[in-house]
Amino acid sequence: xxxxxxxxxxxxxxxxxxxxxxxxxxxxxxxxxxxxxxxxxxxxxxxxxxxxxxxxxxxxxxxxxxxxxxxxxxxxxxxxxxxxxxxxxxxxxxxxxxxxxxxxxxxxxxxxxxxxxxxxxxxxxxxxxxxxxxxxxxxxxxxxxxxxxxxxxxxxxxxxxxxxxxxxxxxxxxxxxxxxxxxxxxxxxxxxxxxxxxxxxxxxxxxxxxxxxxxxxxxxxxxxxxxxxxxxxxxxxxxxxxxxxxxxxxxxxxxxxxxxxxxxxxxxxxxxxxxxxxxxxxxxxxxxxxxxxxxxxxxxxxxxxxxxxxxxxxxxxxxxxxxxxxxxxxxxxxxxxxxxxxxxxxxxxxxxxxxxxxxxxxxxxxxxxxxxxxxxxxxxxxxxxxxxxxxxxxxxxxxxxxxxxxxxx
Ligand code: PLP
Numbered sequence: 153x154x155x156x157x158x159x160x161x162x163x164x165x166x167x168x169x170x171x172x173x174x175x176x177x178x179x180x181x182x183x184x185x186x187x188x189x190x191x192x193x194x195x196x197x198x199x200x201x202x203x204x205x206x207x208x209x210x211x212x213x214x215x216x217x218x219x220x221x222x223x224x225x226x227x228x229x230x231x232x233x234x235x236x237x238x239x240x241x242x243x244x245x246x247x248x249x250x251x252x253x254x255x256x257x258x259x260x261x262x263x264x265x266x267x268x269x270x271x272x273x274x275x276x277x278x279x280x281x282x283x284x285x286x287x288x289x290x291x292x293x294x295x296x297x298x299x300x301x302x303x304x305x306x307x308x309x310x311x312x313x314x315x316x317x318x319x320x321x322x323x324x325x326x327x328x329x330x331x332x333x334x335x336x337x338x339x340x341x342x343x344x345x346x347x348x349x350x351x352x353x354x355x356x357x358x359x360x361x362x363x364x365x366x367x368x369x370x371x372x373x374x375x376x377x378x379x380x381x382x383x384x385x386x387x388x389x390x391x392x393x394x395x396x397x398x399x400x401x402x403x404x405x406x407x408x409x410x411x412x413x414x415x416x417x418x419x420x421x422x423x424x425x426x427x428x429x430x431x432x433x434x435x436x437x438x439x440x441x442x443x444x445x446x447x448x449x450x451x452x453x454x455x456x457x458x459x460x461x462x463x464x465x466x467x468x469x470x471x472x473x474x475x476x477x478x479x480x481x482x483x484x485x486x487x488x489x490x491x492x493x494x495x496x497x498x499x500x501x502x503x504x505x506x507x508x509x510x511x512x513x514x515x516x517x518x519x520x521x522x523x524x525x526x527x528x529x530x531x532x533x534x535x536x537x538x539x540x541x542x543x544x545x546x547x548x549x550x551x552x553x554x555x556x557x558x559x560x561x
Contacts, residue, residue: 156480157527161456162313162341163484167407168366168521174410175368178209186424187347196400197391213409217373220344220412222351229374229392230405234340234361235488237374238264240396241336242272244382246307252276253304258290258319259283259503260312262453264359265338266499269307282308287449288317288504291477300330305406306335310342310358314500315448316450316457316470318346322353329354334380340364340372343416345423345454356380362404366521367411371404422521426455427530430521434458436532441539447501447514456519466513473515475538484516500553 158166161468178192192200196210211225218225231237242265246252257269259281269279280298282290299306306328311318321337336357339348343358344365350358358375362368376382376395388397400496415422437460438444447459465472469485476483497511517531 154480154530156482157523157531159481159483159517159519159523159527159531161523162316162364162454162518164363164369165366165370165520166522168411168414170414171367171407171410175407178403178406192402196397196402197389200309206400208218209402210400210405213405213407216409216413217360218375220348220416221375221514222349223375224378227375227378229376229395230400230408231372231374232398232401232499233372234338234364235264235358235372236396237359237361237372238262238338238340239268240374240382240385241359241376242268242305242307243385245334245336245357246275246277246379247303247383247385251302252278253302254278254279254280254300255305255307256282256295256298256303257307258309260288260314260500261307261309262313262338262340263341264267265307265309284503286505287452288312288315288500289360289449289452290324291321291405292320292323292327296327297329299333303331303333306333308335308337309348310337310339310348311454311457312500313341314498314514315504316341316453316518317448317461318342318452318454320356326352334501341454344412344419345456350375350377357382362408362411365411365415368404368407371401371408373408423455426519429523429525430456430458432525433517433519433528433532436529436556437535440532440536443539446561447504454518458517458519460515460517461510461513462515462539465539465542466510469513469515471542475541476534479534479538481534484518485514 153482156466165471191210192205194200194206196203196207214225214228231240252275255277257265282294284290284297295306306324308319308321308324311545325335333357335354337355339358340361340365342348343360356377356546357380361372382395384395386397391397391400434446443463445461445463473483473485486527497508498514501511501514
């Protein structure tokens with residue numbers, strides 16, 4: 153039986169064996185000497201040698217995550233997820249001022265940002281949601297127009313999880329800085345895949361999650377530029393400079409550190425390889441399926457990310473996913489970030505101008521470090537059969553889109 157093909161790397165990535173090994177050695181250390189040089193099951197805040205050993209591991213992981221962004225280690229605050237990092241950034245900023253004020257975000261943010269913004273609105277913060285163009289990109293001029301004297305924060309994601317589009321965050325951050333507000337980017341999808349350099353771009357806050365870059369689940373981080381005033385949202389023993397109390401997830405931090413180090417070392421080569429695979433997949437698919445069209449920007453996108461629509465079958469995304477799953481392919485719907493909302497129109501595609509039926513379609517195919525050309529070729533063989541098996545939605549069968557033309561070029 154052919155092995156399964158995992159093309160859902162934007163949802164989560166398989167653990168890199170090198171990361172797994174670093175964490176396994178750590179687990180073993182509770183019972184003896186290993187590569188980290190001693191027992192490390194201790195609590196990093198303890199003063200005895202077990203505690204100090206654990207503290208050294210946390211410091212090493214922090215340094216490695218910081219290096220990925222060209223940040224200082226003290227600017228990295230570990231959290232339990234990307235979601236928590238986003239919440240800490242938004243709530244932490246707005247808990248620290250006297251007046252609620254105003255913030256700006258985009259219409260296509262992940263729920264970790266969107267839902268927190270809704271909560272801030274309930275607390276009296278005014279929120280402006282910037283539109284995006286047909287490729288899912290925010291226009292910097294829209295940001296410049298939306299800034300107000302009381303704008304305290306601008307939050308625009310670095311890369312979108314549904315369509316893979318990269319935002320002009322350097323430009324957006326520069327405009328925000330000139331205005332005197334803070335800029336947050338949710339870089340959960342972008343970290344480790346495209347360069348992010350806080351020494352060159354005026355990013356003040358940046359959220360990340362290890363499981364998106366072949367690291368472990370349950371560990372994320374928020375970059376907080378030195379000097380940014382933030383209030384905690386979790387209270388307790390004062391770990392992570394008082395911003396995120398709780399005993400540190402030492403194994404998770406070690407794994408995150410190793411994942412960050414590998415991503416930094418291999419980023420350029422891996423990005424080029426993934427772009428090659430992505431373009432090969434797209435070209436072959438468009439040849440095999442003339443009704444296929446690309447959603448999102450043709451090249452301002454994450455290296456391994458494709459979001460595809462199929463004219464006339466936009467209402468059938470869930471059936472398509474299940475059919476692919478039966479054929480041994482794990483992909484996901486462009487319409488939702490989780491199975492909880494499967495089949496609902498995507499707020500991202502709606503913002504990009506898709507009607508509600510087409511906004512339920514979209515097949516998200518996301519390639520990662522362990523995908524091969526052979527898997528791409530097998531997928532191109534499998535997909536037309538899966539599409540064939542769908543019942544065409546008659547009322548939309550005549551529909552053509554900008555994307556159709558793109559593929560037929
Ligand atoms: N932000 C973006 C853009 C994401 O894609 C995700 C996860 O899919 C998150 C935030 C949440 O990250 P986590 O799964 O670590 O909570």
